[in-house]
Amino acid sequence: MxxxxxxxxxxxxxxxxxxxxxxxxxxxxxxxxxxxxxxxxxxxxxxxxxxxxxxxxxxxxxxxxxTSLVRRLSAGFRDEQMLIEIARPLIVQAQQELGWSIALATPRGTDMVVRLNTDHDSPLALIRYGVGASLPMLLSTCGYCYLAHCRPEDRQALINEALSRVDPVQPVRFDRDQIQRLIADVLTDGYCHLEFDHYREGNLGVPLLLAGQPVGGIVMRYIKSTLRNTDKLRNAYAPRLQQIAREIAARHPAHRTWQASIQSVNTAPHSPS
Known part of the structure:
Protein backbone atom coordinates (compact mmCIF):
# COMPACT_ATOMS: atom_id res chain seq x y z
CA MET A 1 0.00 0.00 0.00
CA THR A 67 -10.99 -4.36 28.07
CA SER A 68 -12.48 -7.67 26.98
CA LEU A 69 -13.85 -5.86 23.91
CA VAL A 70 -10.40 -6.15 22.35
CA ARG A 71 -10.90 -9.91 22.06
CA ARG A 72 -13.45 -9.23 19.34
CA LEU A 73 -10.71 -7.81 17.14
CA SER A 74 -9.08 -11.24 17.00
CA ALA A 75 -12.33 -13.16 16.86
CA GLY A 76 -13.62 -10.96 14.07
CA PHE A 77 -17.09 -11.00 12.65
CA ARG A 78 -17.33 -14.78 12.44
CA ASP A 79 -17.57 -15.44 16.20
CA GLU A 80 -20.45 -13.02 16.62
CA GLN A 81 -22.10 -14.33 13.48
CA MET A 82 -21.82 -17.87 14.83
CA LEU A 83 -23.52 -16.75 18.05
CA ILE A 84 -26.36 -15.19 16.03
CA GLU A 85 -26.76 -18.23 13.81
CA ILE A 86 -27.01 -20.48 16.87
CA ALA A 87 -29.44 -18.14 18.62
CA ARG A 88 -31.78 -17.35 15.72
CA PRO A 89 -33.85 -20.57 15.60
CA LEU A 90 -34.06 -20.74 19.40
CA ILE A 91 -35.27 -17.16 19.70
CA VAL A 92 -37.72 -17.50 16.82
CA GLN A 93 -39.20 -20.63 18.39
CA ALA A 94 -39.55 -18.94 21.78
CA GLN A 95 -41.23 -15.91 20.21
CA GLN A 96 -43.78 -18.16 18.53
CA GLU A 97 -44.47 -19.87 21.86
CA LEU A 98 -44.65 -16.75 24.03
CA GLY A 99 -45.94 -14.19 21.52
CA TRP A 100 -43.80 -11.35 22.83
CA SER A 101 -40.79 -9.93 20.99
CA ILE A 102 -37.45 -11.43 21.99
CA ALA A 103 -34.00 -10.07 21.22
CA LEU A 104 -30.32 -10.80 21.78
CA ALA A 105 -28.11 -7.85 22.74
CA THR A 106 -24.36 -7.56 23.25
CA PRO A 107 -22.26 -4.72 24.71
CA ARG A 108 -20.47 -2.01 22.78
CA GLY A 109 -18.76 0.37 25.13
CA THR A 110 -21.47 1.51 27.57
CA ASP A 111 -24.35 0.61 25.23
CA MET A 112 -26.18 -2.63 24.55
CA VAL A 113 -26.65 -3.28 20.84
CA VAL A 114 -29.44 -5.41 19.33
CA ARG A 115 -27.84 -8.21 17.30
CA LEU A 116 -30.96 -10.28 16.69
CA ASN A 117 -34.65 -9.69 17.34
CA THR A 118 -38.14 -10.83 16.39
CA ASP A 119 -39.90 -7.45 16.45
CA HIS A 120 -41.10 -7.80 12.87
CA ASP A 121 -42.46 -11.29 13.57
CA SER A 122 -44.33 -10.36 16.74
CA PRO A 123 -47.76 -8.75 16.38
CA LEU A 124 -47.44 -7.60 20.00
CA ALA A 125 -44.40 -5.35 19.51
CA LEU A 126 -45.39 -1.71 19.98
CA ILE A 127 -42.03 -0.46 18.68
CA ARG A 128 -40.10 -2.33 16.02
CA TYR A 129 -36.38 -1.95 16.60
CA GLY A 130 -33.93 -2.85 13.88
CA VAL A 131 -30.78 -4.90 14.28
CA GLY A 132 -28.03 -2.49 15.31
CA ALA A 133 -30.27 -0.34 17.51
CA SER A 134 -28.54 0.57 20.77
CA LEU A 135 -29.64 1.47 24.29
CA PRO A 136 -27.55 2.82 27.18
CA MET A 137 -26.43 -0.04 29.39
CA LEU A 138 -28.03 1.53 32.48
CA LEU A 139 -31.46 1.52 30.79
CA SER A 140 -31.21 -2.07 29.58
CA THR A 141 -32.10 -5.32 31.33
CA CYS A 142 -29.41 -6.99 29.22
CA GLY A 143 -27.02 -4.29 30.40
CA TYR A 144 -27.55 -5.20 34.05
CA CYS A 145 -27.32 -8.91 33.23
CA TYR A 146 -23.97 -8.25 31.56
CA LEU A 147 -22.67 -6.01 34.37
CA ALA A 148 -23.64 -8.56 37.01
CA HIS A 149 -21.27 -11.14 35.54
CA CYS A 150 -18.34 -8.86 34.68
CA ARG A 151 -15.17 -8.82 36.73
CA PRO A 152 -15.66 -6.34 39.61
CA GLU A 153 -13.04 -3.93 38.27
CA ASP A 154 -14.50 -4.02 34.75
CA ARG A 155 -18.01 -3.55 36.13
CA GLN A 156 -17.03 -0.50 38.16
CA ALA A 157 -15.22 1.06 35.22
CA LEU A 158 -18.25 0.53 32.96
CA ILE A 159 -20.61 1.99 35.56
CA ASN A 160 -18.40 5.05 36.03
CA GLU A 161 -18.19 5.62 32.29
CA ALA A 162 -21.93 5.02 31.79
CA LEU A 163 -22.85 7.50 34.52
CA SER A 164 -20.55 10.11 33.00
CA ARG A 165 -22.41 9.74 29.69
CA VAL A 166 -25.98 10.03 31.02
CA ASP A 167 -28.02 12.56 29.05
CA PRO A 168 -29.13 15.27 31.54
CA VAL A 169 -32.58 15.50 29.88
CA GLN A 170 -33.13 11.74 29.96
CA PRO A 171 -36.39 11.03 31.85
CA VAL A 172 -35.06 7.89 33.57
CA ARG A 173 -32.10 8.30 35.94
CA PHE A 174 -30.28 5.82 38.16
CA ASP A 175 -28.00 6.45 41.11
CA ARG A 176 -25.24 4.11 42.23
CA ASP A 177 -27.33 2.49 44.97
CA GLN A 178 -30.09 1.62 42.48
CA ILE A 179 -27.55 0.22 40.05
CA GLN A 180 -25.98 -1.98 42.71
CA ARG A 181 -29.40 -3.24 43.83
CA LEU A 182 -30.33 -4.20 40.27
CA ILE A 183 -27.02 -6.01 39.80
CA ALA A 184 -27.51 -7.84 43.12
CA ASP A 185 -31.01 -8.86 42.02
CA VAL A 186 -29.62 -10.35 38.80
CA LEU A 187 -27.12 -12.42 40.75
CA THR A 188 -29.83 -13.59 43.16
CA ASP A 189 -32.74 -14.12 40.74
CA GLY A 190 -30.97 -14.90 37.50
CA TYR A 191 -32.88 -12.22 35.58
CA CYS A 192 -33.51 -8.46 35.43
CA HIS A 193 -36.99 -6.92 35.31
CA LEU A 194 -37.45 -3.25 34.42
CA GLU A 195 -40.56 -1.14 33.90
CA PHE A 196 -40.44 2.62 33.32
CA ASP A 197 -43.38 5.00 33.74
CA HIS A 198 -42.48 6.76 30.49
CA TYR A 199 -42.79 3.61 28.35
CA ARG A 200 -45.71 1.30 27.59
CA GLU A 201 -43.46 -1.76 27.34
CA GLY A 202 -41.74 -3.64 30.16
CA ASN A 203 -38.52 -5.63 29.82
CA LEU A 204 -37.40 -8.97 31.18
CA GLY A 205 -33.78 -9.96 30.52
CA VAL A 206 -31.46 -12.84 31.39
CA PRO A 207 -27.65 -13.15 31.12
CA LEU A 208 -25.98 -14.82 28.16
CA LEU A 209 -22.74 -16.48 29.26
CA LEU A 210 -20.25 -18.11 26.91
CA ALA A 211 -17.35 -20.15 28.27
CA GLY A 212 -18.16 -18.73 31.69
CA GLN A 213 -17.90 -15.12 30.53
CA PRO A 214 -20.72 -12.61 29.94
CA VAL A 215 -21.30 -11.80 26.27
CA GLY A 216 -24.71 -10.12 26.48
CA GLY A 217 -28.29 -11.01 27.28
CA ILE A 218 -31.67 -12.21 26.03
CA VAL A 219 -34.59 -9.81 26.53
CA MET A 220 -38.36 -10.11 26.16
CA ARG A 221 -40.45 -6.93 25.75
CA TYR A 222 -44.11 -6.98 26.71
CA ILE A 223 -47.01 -4.55 27.00
CA LYS A 224 -47.27 -3.54 30.65
CA SER A 225 -51.02 -3.03 30.65
CA THR A 226 -51.67 -6.60 29.51
CA LEU A 227 -49.17 -8.41 31.73
CA ARG A 228 -49.46 -7.39 35.36
CA ASN A 229 -48.86 -10.89 36.73
CA THR A 230 -45.32 -10.72 38.08
CA ASP A 231 -45.55 -14.36 39.18
CA LYS A 232 -45.92 -15.34 35.53
CA LEU A 233 -42.91 -13.24 34.61
CA ARG A 234 -40.87 -14.87 37.36
CA ASN A 235 -42.11 -18.46 37.10
CA ALA A 236 -42.80 -18.89 33.38
CA TYR A 237 -41.15 -16.29 31.18
CA ALA A 238 -37.82 -15.93 33.03
CA PRO A 239 -37.10 -19.69 33.05
CA ARG A 240 -37.92 -19.90 29.33
CA LEU A 241 -35.46 -17.10 28.54
CA GLN A 242 -32.84 -18.73 30.76
CA GLN A 243 -33.36 -21.96 28.83
CA ILE A 244 -32.66 -20.13 25.57
CA ALA A 245 -29.43 -18.68 27.00
CA ARG A 246 -28.28 -22.10 28.20
CA GLU A 247 -29.04 -23.73 24.86
CA ILE A 248 -27.19 -21.02 22.91
CA ALA A 249 -24.12 -21.53 25.11
CA ALA A 250 -24.34 -25.32 24.95
CA ARG A 251 -24.34 -25.28 21.14
CA HIS A 252 -21.34 -22.92 20.82
CA PRO A 253 -17.97 -24.65 20.27
CA ALA A 254 -16.15 -22.27 22.62
CA HIS A 255 -18.48 -23.20 25.48
CA ARG A 256 -18.13 -26.91 24.84
CA THR A 257 -14.34 -26.61 24.85
CA TRP A 258 -14.47 -24.66 28.12
CA GLN A 259 -16.72 -27.25 29.77
CA ALA A 260 -14.46 -30.06 28.60
CA SER A 261 -11.43 -28.33 30.11
CA ILE A 262 -13.25 -27.93 33.45
CA GLN A 263 -14.27 -31.58 33.42
CA SER A 264 -10.68 -32.57 32.67
CA VAL A 265 -9.42 -30.60 35.66
CA ASN A 266 -12.12 -31.98 37.97
CA THR A 267 -11.45 -35.60 36.99
CA ALA A 268 -7.64 -35.38 36.99
CA PRO A 269 -6.00 -37.49 39.72
CA HIS A 270 -4.80 -35.45 42.69
CA SER A 271 -1.39 -36.02 44.19
CA PRO A 272 -1.47 -36.92 47.87
CA SER A 273 -0.83 -34.03 50.22
Missing part, protein backbone atom coordinates in the same frame (compact mmCIF):
# COMPACT_ATOMS: atom_id res chain seq x y z
CA UNK A 2 1.32 3.43 -0.89
CA UNK A 3 2.12 5.61 2.12
CA UNK A 4 -0.34 8.26 0.95
CA UNK A 5 -3.15 5.68 1.25
CA UNK A 6 -2.36 4.80 4.86
CA UNK A 7 -4.30 6.21 7.83
CA UNK A 8 -1.48 7.04 10.22
CA UNK A 9 -3.71 7.59 13.26
CA UNK A 10 -5.19 4.11 12.79
CA UNK A 11 -1.70 2.60 12.61
CA UNK A 12 -0.78 4.36 15.87
CA UNK A 13 -3.95 3.14 17.61
CA UNK A 14 -3.28 -0.44 16.52
CA UNK A 15 0.31 -0.10 17.74
CA UNK A 16 -0.98 1.11 21.11
CA UNK A 17 -3.31 -1.90 21.39
CA UNK A 18 -0.48 -4.27 20.46
CA UNK A 19 1.80 -2.63 23.04
CA UNK A 20 -0.81 -2.89 25.82
CA UNK A 21 -1.56 -6.48 24.86
CA UNK A 22 2.12 -7.32 25.38
CA UNK A 23 2.86 -5.26 28.49
CA UNK A 24 -0.49 -5.15 30.31
CA UNK A 25 -1.46 -2.17 32.46
CA UNK A 26 0.35 0.96 31.30
CA UNK A 27 0.57 4.72 31.71
CA UNK A 28 0.36 7.37 29.01
CA UNK A 29 4.12 7.87 29.24
CA UNK A 30 4.78 4.16 28.72
CA UNK A 31 2.53 4.06 25.67
CA UNK A 32 4.23 7.15 24.26
CA UNK A 33 7.65 5.50 24.58
CA UNK A 34 6.45 2.09 23.41
CA UNK A 35 4.68 3.39 20.31
CA UNK A 36 7.17 6.16 19.60
CA UNK A 37 4.82 9.14 19.71
CA UNK A 38 4.65 12.35 21.78
CA UNK A 39 2.92 12.04 25.16
CA UNK A 40 0.05 14.26 23.99
CA UNK A 41 -0.55 11.93 21.04
CA UNK A 42 -0.46 8.86 23.30
CA UNK A 43 -3.04 10.51 25.57
CA UNK A 44 -5.37 11.18 22.62
CA UNK A 45 -4.94 7.60 21.39
CA UNK A 46 -5.89 6.18 24.80
CA UNK A 47 -8.83 8.55 25.19
CA UNK A 48 -10.14 7.57 21.75
CA UNK A 49 -9.77 3.86 22.49
CA UNK A 50 -11.51 4.39 25.84
CA UNK A 51 -14.40 6.22 24.19
CA UNK A 52 -14.94 3.17 21.95
CA UNK A 53 -14.77 0.75 24.88
CA UNK A 54 -11.42 -0.88 24.07
CA UNK A 55 -9.52 0.69 26.96
CA UNK A 56 -10.39 1.53 30.57
CA UNK A 57 -8.67 4.08 32.79
CA UNK A 58 -8.56 2.66 36.29
CA UNK A 59 -10.30 4.92 38.85
CA UNK A 60 -8.07 7.28 40.83
CA UNK A 61 -4.93 6.28 38.93
CA UNK A 62 -2.89 6.96 35.78
CA UNK A 63 -3.17 3.35 34.65
CA UNK A 64 -4.89 2.24 31.45
CA UNK A 65 -6.01 -1.33 30.74
CA UNK A 66 -7.39 -3.15 27.72
Missing amino acids: AERDEIKSLKKALSAIAYMNEYGDVTVTQVAKGVGVPRATAYRLLQTLASEGYVDKLPNSDIYRL
Whole structure:
Protein backbone atom coordinates (compact mmCIF):
# COMPACT_ATOMS: atom_id res chain seq x y z
CA MET A 1 0.00 0.00 0.00
CA ALA A 2 1.32 3.43 -0.89
CA GLU A 3 2.12 5.61 2.12
CA ARG A 4 -0.34 8.26 0.95
CA ASP A 5 -3.15 5.68 1.25
CA GLU A 6 -2.36 4.80 4.86
CA ILE A 7 -4.30 6.21 7.83
CA LYS A 8 -1.48 7.04 10.22
CA SER A 9 -3.71 7.59 13.26
CA LEU A 10 -5.19 4.11 12.79
CA LYS A 11 -1.70 2.60 12.61
CA LYS A 12 -0.78 4.36 15.87
CA ALA A 13 -3.95 3.14 17.61
CA LEU A 14 -3.28 -0.44 16.52
CA SER A 15 0.31 -0.10 17.74
CA ALA A 16 -0.98 1.11 21.11
CA ILE A 17 -3.31 -1.90 21.39
CA ALA A 18 -0.48 -4.27 20.46
CA TYR A 19 1.80 -2.63 23.04
CA MET A 20 -0.81 -2.89 25.82
CA ASN A 21 -1.56 -6.48 24.86
CA GLU A 22 2.12 -7.32 25.38
CA TYR A 23 2.86 -5.26 28.49
CA GLY A 24 -0.49 -5.15 30.31
CA ASP A 25 -1.46 -2.17 32.46
CA VAL A 26 0.35 0.96 31.30
CA THR A 27 0.57 4.72 31.71
CA VAL A 28 0.36 7.37 29.01
CA THR A 29 4.12 7.87 29.24
CA GLN A 30 4.78 4.16 28.72
CA VAL A 31 2.53 4.06 25.67
CA ALA A 32 4.23 7.15 24.26
CA LYS A 33 7.65 5.50 24.58
CA GLY A 34 6.45 2.09 23.41
CA VAL A 35 4.68 3.39 20.31
CA GLY A 36 7.17 6.16 19.60
CA VAL A 37 4.82 9.14 19.71
CA PRO A 38 4.65 12.35 21.78
CA ARG A 39 2.92 12.04 25.16
CA ALA A 40 0.05 14.26 23.99
CA THR A 41 -0.55 11.93 21.04
CA ALA A 42 -0.46 8.86 23.30
CA TYR A 43 -3.04 10.51 25.57
CA ARG A 44 -5.37 11.18 22.62
CA LEU A 45 -4.94 7.60 21.39
CA LEU A 46 -5.89 6.18 24.80
CA GLN A 47 -8.83 8.55 25.19
CA THR A 48 -10.14 7.57 21.75
CA LEU A 49 -9.77 3.86 22.49
CA ALA A 50 -11.51 4.39 25.84
CA SER A 51 -14.40 6.22 24.19
CA GLU A 52 -14.94 3.17 21.95
CA GLY A 53 -14.77 0.75 24.88
CA TYR A 54 -11.42 -0.88 24.07
CA VAL A 55 -9.52 0.69 26.96
CA ASP A 56 -10.39 1.53 30.57
CA LYS A 57 -8.67 4.08 32.79
CA LEU A 58 -8.56 2.66 36.29
CA PRO A 59 -10.30 4.92 38.85
CA ASN A 60 -8.07 7.28 40.83
CA SER A 61 -4.93 6.28 38.93
CA ASP A 62 -2.89 6.96 35.78
CA ILE A 63 -3.17 3.35 34.65
CA TYR A 64 -4.89 2.24 31.45
CA ARG A 65 -6.01 -1.33 30.74
CA LEU A 66 -7.39 -3.15 27.72
CA THR A 67 -10.99 -4.36 28.07
CA SER A 68 -12.48 -7.67 26.98
CA LEU A 69 -13.85 -5.86 23.91
CA VAL A 70 -10.40 -6.15 22.35
CA ARG A 71 -10.90 -9.91 22.06
CA ARG A 72 -13.45 -9.23 19.34
CA LEU A 73 -10.71 -7.81 17.14
CA SER A 74 -9.08 -11.24 17.00
CA ALA A 75 -12.33 -13.16 16.86
CA GLY A 76 -13.62 -10.96 14.07
CA PHE A 77 -17.09 -11.00 12.65
CA ARG A 78 -17.33 -14.78 12.44
CA ASP A 79 -17.57 -15.44 16.20
CA GLU A 80 -20.45 -13.02 16.62
CA GLN A 81 -22.10 -14.33 13.48
CA MET A 82 -21.82 -17.87 14.83
CA LEU A 83 -23.52 -16.75 18.05
CA ILE A 84 -26.36 -15.19 16.03
CA GLU A 85 -26.76 -18.23 13.81
CA ILE A 86 -27.01 -20.48 16.87
CA ALA A 87 -29.44 -18.14 18.62
CA ARG A 88 -31.78 -17.35 15.72
CA PRO A 89 -33.85 -20.57 15.60
CA LEU A 90 -34.06 -20.74 19.40
CA ILE A 91 -35.27 -17.16 19.70
CA VAL A 92 -37.72 -17.50 16.82
CA GLN A 93 -39.20 -20.63 18.39
CA ALA A 94 -39.55 -18.94 21.78
CA GLN A 95 -41.23 -15.91 20.21
CA GLN A 96 -43.78 -18.16 18.53
CA GLU A 97 -44.47 -19.87 21.86
CA LEU A 98 -44.65 -16.75 24.03
CA GLY A 99 -45.94 -14.19 21.52
CA TRP A 100 -43.80 -11.35 22.83
CA SER A 101 -40.79 -9.93 20.99
CA ILE A 102 -37.45 -11.43 21.99
CA ALA A 103 -34.00 -10.07 21.22
CA LEU A 104 -30.32 -10.80 21.78
CA ALA A 105 -28.11 -7.85 22.74
CA THR A 106 -24.36 -7.56 23.25
CA PRO A 107 -22.26 -4.72 24.71
CA ARG A 108 -20.47 -2.01 22.78
CA GLY A 109 -18.76 0.37 25.13
CA THR A 110 -21.47 1.51 27.57
CA ASP A 111 -24.35 0.61 25.23
CA MET A 112 -26.18 -2.63 24.55
CA VAL A 113 -26.65 -3.28 20.84
CA VAL A 114 -29.44 -5.41 19.33
CA ARG A 115 -27.84 -8.21 17.30
CA LEU A 116 -30.96 -10.28 16.69
CA ASN A 117 -34.65 -9.69 17.34
CA THR A 118 -38.14 -10.83 16.39
CA ASP A 119 -39.90 -7.45 16.45
CA HIS A 120 -41.10 -7.80 12.87
CA ASP A 121 -42.46 -11.29 13.57
CA SER A 122 -44.33 -10.36 16.74
CA PRO A 123 -47.76 -8.75 16.38
CA LEU A 124 -47.44 -7.60 20.00
CA ALA A 125 -44.40 -5.35 19.51
CA LEU A 126 -45.39 -1.71 19.98
CA ILE A 127 -42.03 -0.46 18.68
CA ARG A 128 -40.10 -2.33 16.02
CA TYR A 129 -36.38 -1.95 16.60
CA GLY A 130 -33.93 -2.85 13.88
CA VAL A 131 -30.78 -4.90 14.28
CA GLY A 132 -28.03 -2.49 15.31
CA ALA A 133 -30.27 -0.34 17.51
CA SER A 134 -28.54 0.57 20.77
CA LEU A 135 -29.64 1.47 24.29
CA PRO A 136 -27.55 2.82 27.18
CA MET A 137 -26.43 -0.04 29.39
CA LEU A 138 -28.03 1.53 32.48
CA LEU A 139 -31.46 1.52 30.79
CA SER A 140 -31.21 -2.07 29.58
CA THR A 141 -32.10 -5.32 31.33
CA CYS A 142 -29.41 -6.99 29.22
CA GLY A 143 -27.02 -4.29 30.40
CA TYR A 144 -27.55 -5.20 34.05
CA CYS A 145 -27.32 -8.91 33.23
CA TYR A 146 -23.97 -8.25 31.56
CA LEU A 147 -22.67 -6.01 34.37
CA ALA A 148 -23.64 -8.56 37.01
CA HIS A 149 -21.27 -11.14 35.54
CA CYS A 150 -18.34 -8.86 34.68
CA ARG A 151 -15.17 -8.82 36.73
CA PRO A 152 -15.66 -6.34 39.61
CA GLU A 153 -13.04 -3.93 38.27
CA ASP A 154 -14.50 -4.02 34.75
CA ARG A 155 -18.01 -3.55 36.13
CA GLN A 156 -17.03 -0.50 38.16
CA ALA A 157 -15.22 1.06 35.22
CA LEU A 158 -18.25 0.53 32.96
CA ILE A 159 -20.61 1.99 35.56
CA ASN A 160 -18.40 5.05 36.03
CA GLU A 161 -18.19 5.62 32.29
CA ALA A 162 -21.93 5.02 31.79
CA LEU A 163 -22.85 7.50 34.52
CA SER A 164 -20.55 10.11 33.00
CA ARG A 165 -22.41 9.74 29.69
CA VAL A 166 -25.98 10.03 31.02
CA ASP A 167 -28.02 12.56 29.05
CA PRO A 168 -29.13 15.27 31.54
CA VAL A 169 -32.58 15.50 29.88
CA GLN A 170 -33.13 11.74 29.96
CA PRO A 171 -36.39 11.03 31.85
CA VAL A 172 -35.06 7.89 33.57
CA ARG A 173 -32.10 8.30 35.94
CA PHE A 174 -30.28 5.82 38.16
CA ASP A 175 -28.00 6.45 41.11
CA ARG A 176 -25.24 4.11 42.23
CA ASP A 177 -27.33 2.49 44.97
CA GLN A 178 -30.09 1.62 42.48
CA ILE A 179 -27.55 0.22 40.05
CA GLN A 180 -25.98 -1.98 42.71
CA ARG A 181 -29.40 -3.24 43.83
CA LEU A 182 -30.33 -4.20 40.27
CA ILE A 183 -27.02 -6.01 39.80
CA ALA A 184 -27.51 -7.84 43.12
CA ASP A 185 -31.01 -8.86 42.02
CA VAL A 186 -29.62 -10.35 38.80
CA LEU A 187 -27.12 -12.42 40.75
CA THR A 188 -29.83 -13.59 43.16
CA ASP A 189 -32.74 -14.12 40.74
CA GLY A 190 -30.97 -14.90 37.50
CA TYR A 191 -32.88 -12.22 35.58
CA CYS A 192 -33.51 -8.46 35.43
CA HIS A 193 -36.99 -6.92 35.31
CA LEU A 194 -37.45 -3.25 34.42
CA GLU A 195 -40.56 -1.14 33.90
CA PHE A 196 -40.44 2.62 33.32
CA ASP A 197 -43.38 5.00 33.74
CA HIS A 198 -42.48 6.76 30.49
CA TYR A 199 -42.79 3.61 28.35
CA ARG A 200 -45.71 1.30 27.59
CA GLU A 201 -43.46 -1.76 27.34
CA GLY A 202 -41.74 -3.64 30.16
CA ASN A 203 -38.52 -5.63 29.82
CA LEU A 204 -37.40 -8.97 31.18
CA GLY A 205 -33.78 -9.96 30.52
CA VAL A 206 -31.46 -12.84 31.39
CA PRO A 207 -27.65 -13.15 31.12
CA LEU A 208 -25.98 -14.82 28.16
CA LEU A 209 -22.74 -16.48 29.26
CA LEU A 210 -20.25 -18.11 26.91
CA ALA A 211 -17.35 -20.15 28.27
CA GLY A 212 -18.16 -18.73 31.69
CA GLN A 213 -17.90 -15.12 30.53
CA PRO A 214 -20.72 -12.61 29.94
CA VAL A 215 -21.30 -11.80 26.27
CA GLY A 216 -24.71 -10.12 26.48
CA GLY A 217 -28.29 -11.01 27.28
CA ILE A 218 -31.67 -12.21 26.03
CA VAL A 219 -34.59 -9.81 26.53
CA MET A 220 -38.36 -10.11 26.16
CA ARG A 221 -40.45 -6.93 25.75
CA TYR A 222 -44.11 -6.98 26.71
CA ILE A 223 -47.01 -4.55 27.00
CA LYS A 224 -47.27 -3.54 30.65
CA SER A 225 -51.02 -3.03 30.65
CA THR A 226 -51.67 -6.60 29.51
CA LEU A 227 -49.17 -8.41 31.73
CA ARG A 228 -49.46 -7.39 35.36
CA ASN A 229 -48.86 -10.89 36.73
CA THR A 230 -45.32 -10.72 38.08
CA ASP A 231 -45.55 -14.36 39.18
CA LYS A 232 -45.92 -15.34 35.53
CA LEU A 233 -42.91 -13.24 34.61
CA ARG A 234 -40.87 -14.87 37.36
CA ASN A 235 -42.11 -18.46 37.10
CA ALA A 236 -42.80 -18.89 33.38
CA TYR A 237 -41.15 -16.29 31.18
CA ALA A 238 -37.82 -15.93 33.03
CA PRO A 239 -37.10 -19.69 33.05
CA ARG A 240 -37.92 -19.90 29.33
CA LEU A 241 -35.46 -17.10 28.54
CA GLN A 242 -32.84 -18.73 30.76
CA GLN A 243 -33.36 -21.96 28.83
CA ILE A 244 -32.66 -20.13 25.57
CA ALA A 245 -29.43 -18.68 27.00
CA ARG A 246 -28.28 -22.10 28.20
CA GLU A 247 -29.04 -23.73 24.86
CA ILE A 248 -27.19 -21.02 22.91
CA ALA A 249 -24.12 -21.53 25.11
CA ALA A 250 -24.34 -25.32 24.95
CA ARG A 251 -24.34 -25.28 21.14
CA HIS A 252 -21.34 -22.92 20.82
CA PRO A 253 -17.97 -24.65 20.27
CA ALA A 254 -16.15 -22.27 22.62
CA HIS A 255 -18.48 -23.20 25.48
CA ARG A 256 -18.13 -26.91 24.84
CA THR A 257 -14.34 -26.61 24.85
CA TRP A 258 -14.47 -24.66 28.12
CA GLN A 259 -16.72 -27.25 29.77
CA ALA A 260 -14.46 -30.06 28.60
CA SER A 261 -11.43 -28.33 30.11
CA ILE A 262 -13.25 -27.93 33.45
CA GLN A 263 -14.27 -31.58 33.42
CA SER A 264 -10.68 -32.57 32.67
CA VAL A 265 -9.42 -30.60 35.66
CA ASN A 266 -12.12 -31.98 37.97
CA THR A 267 -11.45 -35.60 36.99
CA ALA A 268 -7.64 -35.38 36.99
CA PRO A 269 -6.00 -37.49 39.72
CA HIS A 270 -4.80 -35.45 42.69
CA SER A 271 -1.39 -36.02 44.19
CA PRO A 272 -1.47 -36.92 47.87
CA SER A 273 -0.83 -34.03 50.22
